[in-house]
Amino acid sequence: MEFLRPATWDEALAAKAENPTALPISGGTDVMVEMNFDVHRPSAILDLNRITELTEWSDDGSVVQLGASVPYTRIIDELSGPLPGLALAAHTVGSPQIRNRGGVGGNLGGASPAGDAHPALLAAGRDVFVEAASVRGTRMIPIDDFYVGVKRNSLEADELIRAVHIPVADGPQQFSKIGTRNAMVIAVCAFGFALHPKNGTVGTGIGSAAPTPRRAVEAEEYLQGVLAERGLWESGDLLGTEVIQRFGELVKAAASPIDDVRGTADYRRHSLAVMARRTLTWCWNDYGKQIRSAA
Amino acid sequence: MSTRTIQGQKNLQNINQASKDGIGGSPLRPDGNLKVRGEFAYSSDMWHEDMLWGMALRSPHPRADILSVDISEALKVPGVYAVLTHEDIPGSKYYGLEIQDQPALAIDKIRYHGEAIALVAADHPETARRAVKKIAVEYEVLTPIVTEEQCLDPETHGYVHEPHEYKSHAYGNICHEQKLVSGLGVTDEVRALADVIVSGDYEVGMQDQAFLGPESGLAVPAEDGGIDLYIATQWLHVDREQMAPVLDLPEEKVRLTLAGVGGAFGGREDISMQIHACLLAQHTGKPVKIVYSRDESFYGHVHRHPAKMHYEHGATRDGKLVFADCRIVLDGGAYASASPAVVGNAASLGHGPYVIPNVGMHAIALYSNNPSCGAMRGFGAVQAAFGYESQMDKLAVELGMDPVELRQLNAMSEGDVMPTGQRIDSPAPVAELLRRVKDMPLPPPLDTEHLDVRQVPGALSNTSHGEGIVRGVGYSVGIKNVGFSEGFDDYSTARVRLEVIGGEPVAMVHTAMAEVGQGGVTVHAQIARTELGVEQVTIHPANTEVGSAGSTSASRQTYMTGGAVKLAAEAVRRELIEKGRRRYGWAHKDIALAGGKVVSESAGVLVSMVDLLGDEAIDLTREHHHRPTQPFDKETGQGFGHVQYTFCANRAVVDVDVELGLVKVVELTAVQDVGKALNPLSVVGQIQGGCTQALGLAVMEEIIVRDGKVRNASFTDYLIPTILDTPPIPVEILELPDPHAPYGLRGVGEAPTVSATPSIVAAIRNATGLALNRIPVRPEHLTTEQPG
């Protein structure tokens, strides 16, 4: 096994081109578990820690460009304004020590359905892009095209994730996750939700309840329809239990979970419905308050 | 806070004033300084020039015949020094705590998932891992025998061990069995005496000790052909007793020294890597270190027996228990380990701390192809307590009584008779513990106005902002025996040496007690100070140069080895005073030791120990045996089986998110009688730690086994409570002395682990109204899988 330590992004891309089976490592919170338990012996480990731009973010007022290695702790501390859903999700990742090392790039690279960032990224809208680069150039992969199978993403063998581009929140966002203890848990299942009043859409993301992270498309469409038809974006009036209930049922229907040691499929469906109802309620209550205070 | 007194001041104090760091005080741990500096040498920290790393190949199947093992490719890996199978074992191939039924390396058969088949010694862990992967094993995979039905029908499903292979088991796949009948037993006539009868089936999942320091040790071959092993264990001498025959060495050539132990909780009572490291060291002539990874640790030690229990209780309309009947089936897994003792405890303690005139009991441990189960804190009693305490709550509902009052009405006390026929001959303040725990102030209700998400179920997972949360309160009480029971000659040895070092009298205490974190070393120093009137005490490293201290288990070490230290120190004191009498002709009857001097109440200071001892040392060794017990009659369960009983009562307050099935324990209160708190700070620490392990069993901890395969051998999926899961644990201590025990003390460590789990489940029932007959309670049990 080789240990590659590129000093710059270009060197990293060159190294990856030369060693397509090299395993990129940044925070190490997934890769090192595989090393320690002999799950994986790649031809080379490609350390990205020296590439400082991966730990930087920028916000142009409409889009946050989030470096792949910005640790979750900094997402919580620095980005809860523009990316509230992702910041909430980041706060549920592992432990403080893990949050000090891990970043969204690792979640995307591993593409585990249990990755905590995924539901928040999906909920943030269809204009979320993964910036993948190689010596051949840069691709902006829409988040909806990114997850292709269990722990599989649409990266090419010579590509590395440089950043993820996420629209700045224009409405309330929430994230909830089920674990069987009160800290340090892999998601039994998770749900991200966001209101996007500017374009009259809502975003959802389901974690740990299907082979890939996925959105609840019918639930989004149903809710968008109700909000538009009833003029609720403008009024901020209460949604009513029927709408909330129906939304929860549609989120539940969008999942295709399995039974495993962490939980049963039935429970995952059930809890997704509850989380969907609650996160919608929290977001809508906040939104309603904003409308009323603006009026 | 710290109460350590500066040395010079102590000598100015009243000559008869006991040391503040003697018994009853809370001096700081003698190993604390090293531990906070990171300099305390745990077994995994051992290092030796030229040492090799040992590693085991383990079976991926729970039941299989081994057709062949080919080690040739593994031997070719550069850096590999040895690859061993059972054929390389020089001596006896089997060992075991109570029944020698376990091969040191699998012989032709696999009986559980993770059984060790071969060993590798190499220059680096990664080399060893590569070599282990190159060992080729041909298996004929067999259908594992895993359910009670399969185990009890060996004609159809087969035997885990051939019948009477080790002359061990009663019949079929039953490893051990204990029945018990008292009063009239439980007959139709007796049932007719009850106005109300409740029954239930209860299930306890397989809990793991999950100590933080995985199994590890360093074996160093010695020039005399023997072996020195530096090891984390609970009982040095019983390890040696099992190791020597396998290594084909006389016991005196197998020398064990206790290395730092990262927790134990029963999981180190059995052999893990001891024999393996020594075999590799013998074979290579080099020091060999083995350190289990966390997943290997889950395969490498026994767990708490999962249990299925059927209980039936009858009572009069006014709440007096008339009878109780019970069947407890414990899955012992592939090898016996401590199963017989676990069955004995379940059978003899399985009706709880209650006076019940008519009792029936049938407890068995099965052999199966599931992971082996053995000792874990509170064994046998923990499983049963979930059953009988669930029954008490059920009965209270049926009778329309307060659950605490019902318990108090039937609580045993000193002078009452256990179902085993044993009269309780020391305080048993069961009703009083319950009264006190109920009288403790309740925590304030959840503040939904200023909600901090970290305080509600789910915490930072952000699942509730107050929605769905219902508070519940539950109570329980439990009983546990202290020390080894059923006729076992349980004893501990201690050596105490008194001499002058640097112008001061210094006591040295040498035992083979395994300090696993419980604070025994602190208590030994306290006892020496109290008995010898000195301040300076050193603790000799625990090893096999001194006699056995028995196991650090069964809540017994302070009682047993503490008792031995007391005996040895008293003997040293007598000899010192006798020396003074011979030299100075003292006639005083009131001579004592205090403040480093020999003193007399009437005549003041007689002489300093420094002057009396000069350059001589007094060095004496004593054994402490507890009073004899008797085996239980196999059919009736009658017998004076236990040395001492210990009781703890709990109240749990929980917040349950009833829509999501998530639980947050808000407070877990404990009241326990400890006889005499030799070190109150440590006693409270033991009780809080014991309660927390009970909390884990109540709501999260379970090794999930499907078709004999362990599914969650990691800290990612075997969850133990974090600091965000663990609530404040107020503790109240009673000190009612037991006249039979040293200083009147009562074993502490296990009682809270027995009693706290049912209180938490009772609280969740109180919040949800659900029956909850299985632990750990999982979110789906509170939501989608609610039993009828």
Place this chain on the structure above:
Amino acid sequence: MRVTFTANGKQVEADDVWEGESLLYVLRERVGLPGSKNACEQGECGSCTVYLDGVPVCSCLVAAGQVQDREVRTVEGLSEESGELGLVQQAFIDAGAVQCGFCTPGLLVQTDALLEQDAQPSDNDIREALSGNLCRCTGYEKIMDAVRLASARKCSGKAVTE
């Protein structure tokens, strides 16, 4: 490969490091700093917590090659230069927060980091900060006491001696 870094203020060097090795292994087995403990090797227990460039991390999840030219501070580096125990170390002993002690090194580093950031954390803050450090012996109550004690001593500006 060779890895060179700073450990507790001293330059250290490890040779023949296997590429898949963790910082934890290098500390424990190669540079004579076994204080950080190996209890799970997957970031679930916190026993191996060390400062990496001033940030507490699980050293089992840092590849050895990643620490080249960087600064590591372990439990062995928490004592005062005089050799006296650091404030957090002393508080853990005084409060009875040490039983088996295997979790202690990680808890000390994590607590040290918490109090550096916030000398007077609330109980909820303490619980959140220490939620990645498993302890199996104490039930955490004495650990809470120890952190509160260290906080009080830090705020009162003097290390209360015995």
